[in-house]
Amino acid sequence: MHVPRELYPMERALAERLPHLRGPQRRGLASWVLGAVLAQSACQSAVLAALLPWAPYHALRQRLREWLLDGAEKAVPCAAQVEVERCFAPLLRWVLAWWQGRELALAVDATAHREDVVALVVSVLYRGSAIPVAWAVLPGNVPGPWLGPILRLLRRLRPAVPAGWTVLVLADRGLWSPRLWKRVRDLGWHPLLRIQRRTTVTPDGRERCPAGALVRPGEAWVGRGQLGRPRGRRLTVTLVAAWKWDQEEPWVVVTDLPPERVGVSWYALRAWVELGFRALKGLGWQWQRSRRTDPARVARHWLVLAVASLWVLAHGTRVEDARERGLPPARLRAPPPPATHTRPRRISLARLGIQWLRHLLAHGRLWSRLWLAPEPWPQPPPGLAITIHGQGA
DSSP states (O other): OOOOTTHHHHHHHHHHHSTTSOHHHHHHHHHHHHHHHHHTOOSHHHHHHHHGGGSOHHHHHHHHHHHHSOGGGSSSOOSOOOOGGGGHHHHHHHHHHHBOSSEEEEEEEEEEETTTEEEEEEEEEETTEEEEEEEEEEETTOOOOSHHHHHHHHHHHGGGSOTTOEEEEEEOGGGOOHHHHHHHHHTTOEEEEEEOTTSEEEETTSOOEEGGGGOOTTEEEEEEEEESOTTSOOEEEEEEEEEOTTOSSOEEEEESSOTTTSOTTGGGGGHHHHHHHHIIIIITTOGGGOOOOOHHHHHHHHHHHHHHHHHHHHHHHHHHHHHHTTOOGGGOOSOOOOOSSOOOOSSOHHHHHHHHHHHHHHTTOOOSOOOBOOOOOOOOOTTOEEEETTTTO
C-alpha cells in the first residue's frame, strides 16, 4: 500500500509525543488524522474518500477499521489494541510542549451523540476553542454516575503538568460536587465550579442567603464564605457572583483562590468548551454524523479528533499571530511576544487552521515550528460594579 509523503511528519510527531504507540498504531492514527484534515470530516467514509489516491479501497478500509477494534476483534486476534487512557497524559504533555506560559484552564463537560453515547471530556481551553485531552465514553440513556470517570480522568492528567503551574478546572453547575472540589485541590489545581443560584451560602459578614441573591444586574461580588447547611458539613470557599447586563440570571462560582487573586470574568472561559464541541461536530470533524456507537471504538475515534484538533489549532495560531503582525505565516517562525489584550475573532481558529493545513498539504509542505500562545484570561466588562469583600483586611 502506497504511503503519502505527508504521512511521515505526522508519524514522526506521534513517535515523539505518543511514544508508547506501536508502529502500526502510529501509522493508523496518522492516516485517520491526515484523512480527516483533507476531508474536513473524521467520518470513515469521508476519510476513505480523501485517502483513495494513495491506496486501494479495501486495503485502506481494513486499515482504518482495524485501528478502532479491540485486539480480539481484529482479523488476526492479538493484544495490540490502542489503549486510549494511556494517551491522555502524553497528549497533555504535547499541548504543554507548545504552550507559551505557565497558566492553564481545563474544562470538564459532557457531549452526547444522539442517544447512543455520552462523552465526558476534559479539555484545554484555548483561544475561543478547546482541545480534548482526556475522555470517557459511556452508553447513552443508561443510568449511572458520571463523577467516578471524571475523577479518574483528572488523576490521569496530573503527571503531565509541571510543578509551579497555575491550573484552573472549570465545570458547570450540573457537575458540582464536593468530591470534585476535593479531587481538584488534591491534585494541586484550583477549582472554579459553578453552583446553582438557589444554593444557600453564608458569605463572611452577611446573613445566609441563596447564592444568586449576592448580586443584582450590573454587579459582581467576590468574597469568602461557607457552602452548606449550618448544622451539616460546611465548605469554606471564595464566592464569585456576577450578573452582567446581557445575562438572564447571575452565575455564582466557588474557588479556593483568595478573593484578590480570582478574576470576576474567568468563568466566561467555560463557554469555549461549547465552541470546541461545535468544532468537533459541524465545523470540523462531523462527529455528529458518525454511525459508530460502541463506547470503546468511539473512545479510540476521539483520539483522532483530539490529535486533529491540536494539529489544526497550532497551525491556526501561527497564521493568526502572523496576520496580527502583518507578516506572511511562512515568515513567522517563532512565537511572538505574548498579547496583552484580545481582539474579536472573525474567523474561528479551528476553521483557519483547517484551511491553512489543507493548503499546505496541497502544496506538499508542512510547518515544523508550531506553538500555542494562550490569550489573557477574560477581564470584567466596562461598567460592571465589582465588590471584593474583605480586600485589604
